[in-house]
Amino acid sequence: METAEATITLNNAGISKVLLETSGVLAAMAKDTETIEKIAEVLVSAYRKGNKMVLFGNGGSAADAQHLATELLGGFTNHSRKSLPALALTTDTSALTAIGNDYNFEEVFSRQVDAMVNAGDVVIAISTSGNSKNILKGALAAKARKATVVAFTGADGGKLKDICDIALRVPSNNTPRVQEAHITVGHIVCAIVEQMVGVPA
Numbered sequence: 001m002e003t004a005e006a007t008i009t010l011n012n013a014g015i016s017k018v019l020l021e022t023s024g025v026l027a028a029m030a031k032d033t034e035t036i037e038k039i040a041e042v043l044v045s046a047y048r049k050g051n052k053m054v055l056f057g058n059g060g061s062a063a064d065a066q067h068l069a070t071e072l073l074g075g076f077t078n079h080s081r082k083s084l085p086a087l088a089l090t091t092d093t094s095a096l097t098a099i100g101n102d103y104n105f106e107e108v109f110s111r112q113v114d115a116m117v118n119a120g121d122v123v124i125a126i127s128t129s130g131n132s133k134n135i136l137k138g139a140l141a142a143k144a145r146k147a148t149v150v151a152f153t154g155a156d157g158g159k160l161k162d163i164c165d166i167a168l169r170v171p172s173n174n175t176p177r178v179q180e181a182h183i184t185v186g187h188i189v190c191a192i193v194e195q196m197v198g199v200p201a
Helices: 012-029 034-048 060-073 093-102 110-116 133-144 175-197
Strands: 053-057 086-088 122-126 148-153 166-169
Touching: 012 175, 034 053, 034 122, 034 148, 034 166, 034 175, 053 060, 053 110, 053 133, 060 086, 060 122, 060 175, 093 110, 110 133, 122 133, 133 148, 148 175
Parallel strands: 053 086, 053 122, 122 148, 148 166
Antiparallel strands: none
16 A cells, blocks of 8 residues: 655656556555445436535545536536536635635535535545545535535545545555545546436437
């Protein structure tokens, strides 16, 4: 398991090292795909019942939330299907700055969850450490709303793993490697969901 942030040497060997680290993390995940299957299953079930996917994260994880929401709102590989409802709570700068300023930055996702999430929705909380306070509060708010809460996190899982219904724990503590695995898993899940519930427009 990769545990330290890599120092990249600007040469072929240094670049190859990073690529091999990434492939090694993904290969380790390929030995146990049950968690990925469960995530896809709960999303397929939610969509078939008329519910939606909601995602949030900080920094690179915020970008991942937006990326994966777009794959289902638009088309992942099937551009002739109907749009599937997916919402990233990281995109409304007015909401983020107002809540952060008027309340506390720890509340930026929980207050949006209180307004946007319904029972039966699937909420994906993304945190490489599993300990970001605003992510934890958002996940707890989603549980209170009776949503299924999925964690995308790193090897330790932090406090987030204990809050969520399903925890995807990438076997690395190296933030870039964890983020790379998150988007790969997200793409796999989007492909399965699109195949199972994507109907022609």
